[in-house]
Amino acid sequence: MLPGMRAIIVENPGSESVLRVSEVAAPELVPGSLRVRVAAAAVNRADLMQRQGMYPPPPGASELLGLECAGEVAEIASDVTDFRVGDRVMALLAGGGYAEEVVVDAGSAMPVPDGMSFEQAAAVPEVFLTVFLNVFELGAFPDGGTLLVHGGGSGIGTAAIQLVSVAGGRSVVTAGSEEKCRKCRELGADVAVNYRDGDFVAACREATNDRGVDVVLDSIGAPYLEKNLAALAMNGRLVLIGLMGGAKAEISLATLLMRRLQLIGSTLRARPVAEKAAIVRSFWSRFGAALEKGELHAVVDRVLPLAEAEEAHRAMLASEHFGKLVLRT
Numbered sequence: 001m002l003p004g005m006r007a008i009i010v011e012n013p014g015s016e017s018v019l020r021v022s023e024v025a026a027p028e029l030v031p032g033s034l035r036v037r038v039a040a041a042a043v044n045r046a047d048l049m050q051r052q053g054m055y056p057p058p059p060g061a062s063e064l065l066g067l068e069c070a071g072e073v074a075e076i077a078s079d080v081t082d083f084r085v086g087d088r089v090m091a092l093l094a095g096g097g098y099a100e101e102v103v104v105d106a107g108s109a110m111p112v113p114d115g116m117s118f119e120q121a122a123a124v125p126e127v128f129l130t131v132f133l134n135v136f137e138l139g140a141f142p143d144g145g146t147l148l149v150h151g152g153g154s155g156i157g158t159a160a161i162q163l164v165s166v167a168g169g170r171s172v173v174t175a176g177s178e179e180k181c182r183k184c185r186e187l188g189a190d191v192a193v194n195y196r197d198g199d200f201v202a203a204c205r206e207a208t209n210d211r212g213v214d215v216v217l218d219s220i221g222a223p224y225l226e227k228n229l230a231a232l233a234m235n236g237r238l239v240l241i242g243l244m245g246g247a248k249a250e251i252s253l254a255t256l257l258m259r260r261l262q263l264i265g266s267t268l269r270a271r272p273v274a275e276k277a278a279i280v281r282s283f284w285s286r287f288g289a290a291l292e293k294g295e296l297h298a299v300v301d302r303v304l305p306l307a308e309a310e311e312a313h314r315a316m317l318a319s320e321h322f323g324k325l326v327l328r329t
């Protein structure tokens with residue numbers, strides 16, 4: 001029997017689900033991995049879906065919630081050479097972050113920059129790597145380009161605004177209140193549109209001399225599909241990473257054909273560890289220095305104790321937050 005640890009478990013997965021602290025077995029170290037003593041883990045929208053039973057972990061991954069964490073390396077598999085016990089790391093996880101310990105593939109871990117707290121670091125991997133993969137790699141965001149990202153006040157949005165700005169590009173964002181729009185502009189967004197009464201297609205055209213944006217990063221899905229395509233420039237890319245507004249839509253394929261647009265769907269969690277390691281390496285070589293210099297940072301809305309995971313989920317569901325919600329173990 002493995003030693004135990006405290007973790008959050010989901011009781012009654014589904015619409016009546018409840019999060020509780022429980023004692024569970026600690027995960028086993030496997031080849032290629034690190035055991036991390038988790039100091040902090042961040043909350044993601046996907047965690048809300050997982051507890052509903054709608055986003056199961058990929059085969060072999062921890063059943064526990066938690067797609068990212070930061071903490072100290074406590075143990076290292078014998079075939080891992082690039083980390084030492086005691087190193088401060090932040091890591092992308094396929095699950096298991098809402099716990100005192102997690103085992104993570106070494107390729108999914110990054111060093112925590114000096115001066116960055118574990119609470120800050122825990123909120124970096126999932127959203128910064130997702131934006132990097134989808135905007136810069138799959139979306140081929142060009143130098144000096146313009147991005148449209150929905151939910152500018154989300155974890156994803158706050159990472160996208162900063163990455164695009166550090167890369168010398170421009171961003172147009174949507175958000176559901178004037179206050180969130182103002183905070184997005186303060187963070188570096190060039191244009192912020194309140195989607196409750198504003199027209200983001202017109203804002204994209206205006207921001208680009210009527211040309212349209214190069215890339216759209218969308219997590220809303222069906223209700224925005226037609227407008228997202230209208231916001232794109234010729235040869236533009238729409239990268240779909242979420243379906244918060246629905247999955248079924250009808251469009252004229254002539255729009256894609258005549259304007260040479262690309263529609264790309266993408267997930268990060270279920271990718272093989274070797275692919276994730278390649279994404280982590282490319283991200284670090286392009287943006288690691290900016291993180292170390294403090295030019296990029298996770299926007300942390302609030303930090304709660306792990307035992308208050310339920311309250312963090314409530315706040316996220318209500319979209320009260322700007323940036324990330326973090327749990328301290």
Ligand SMILES: NC(=O)c1ccc[n+]([C@@H]2O[C@H](COP(=O)([O-])OP(=O)(O)OC[C@H]3O[C@@H](n4cnc5c(N)ncnc54)[C@H](OP(=O)(O)O)[C@@H]3O)[C@@H](O)[C@H]2O)c1
Nearest residue numbers: 044045151153154155156175176219241242266267268319
């Ligand atoms: N495919 C992948 O690999 C991947 C990876 C990570 C995340 N994601 C997806 O990315 C999305 C964001 O994740 P997150 O963790 O950053 O979530 P989050 O912080 O909870 O953000 C969701 C945001 O969407 C905004 N929003 C809701 N309805 C909107 C609408 N109609 N138009 C514009 N904004 C709207 C909400 O705020 P306001 O309404 O108050 O503005 C909120 O800021 C989720 O769908 C998640 O599943 C996908």
